[in-house]
Amino acid sequence: MWFDRVGVDDRGVHRKRVSRQKEDNDVEINLTPMLDVVMIMLIFFIVAGTFITEVVIEVGRNQTTNQASSSPSENISILITASNEIWIHGRRIDARSVRANISRLHAEKPEAKVMLRAHNHSQTRTVAAVIDNCREAGASNIALSTSK
Numbered sequence: 001m002w003f004d005r006v007g008v009d010d011r012g013v014h015r016k017r018v019s020r021q022k023e024d025n026d027v028e029i030n031l032t033p034m035l036d037v038v039m040i041m042l043i044f045f046i047v048a049g050t051f052i053t054e055v056v057i058e059v060g061r062n063q064t065t066n067q068a069s070s071s072p073s074e075n076i077s078i079l080i081t082a083s084n085e086i087w088i089h090g091r092r093i094d095a096r097s098v099r100a101n102i103s104r105l106h107a108e109k110p111e112a113k114v115m116l117r118a119h120n121h122s123q124t125r126t127v128a129a130v131i132d133n134c135r136e137a138g139a140s141n142i143a144l145s146t147s148k
Helices: 032-051 095-108 124-136
Strands: 076-080 086-088 091-093 114-119 142-147
Touching: 076 095, 076 124, 086 095, 091 095, 095 124, 114 124, 124 142
Parallel strands: 076 114, 114 142
Antiparallel strands: 076 086, 086 091
């Protein structure tokens, strides 16, 4: 090109070399869109986190003592086996007659606690039904324990 030469051209005009602009071979990564996405996700998770509520059931555990109870017969004892059989005071009871038996025993001893002992492999449905029947029979002090 005519402007690449340094010196005087044929017309006698002194020309200087015009330098070309250097091409950048360095690749730049534009982080702005990524930061926008991160900020939007952050806002989304903060807002979504306020709508999540956890359902918690608080279980009150009483301190146990190593001493044996002075009168264990005061309690109404219920046993649920692994095969979901219900035993009250050593007698096998049908699931439909739990409420009647508990209301009878609770009428005899109104201050008695209901001690429900369920096997680890018993169904939760059976345990919940027995607890509901105990409450419907008027017994409010129910203790639950599990056994293997």
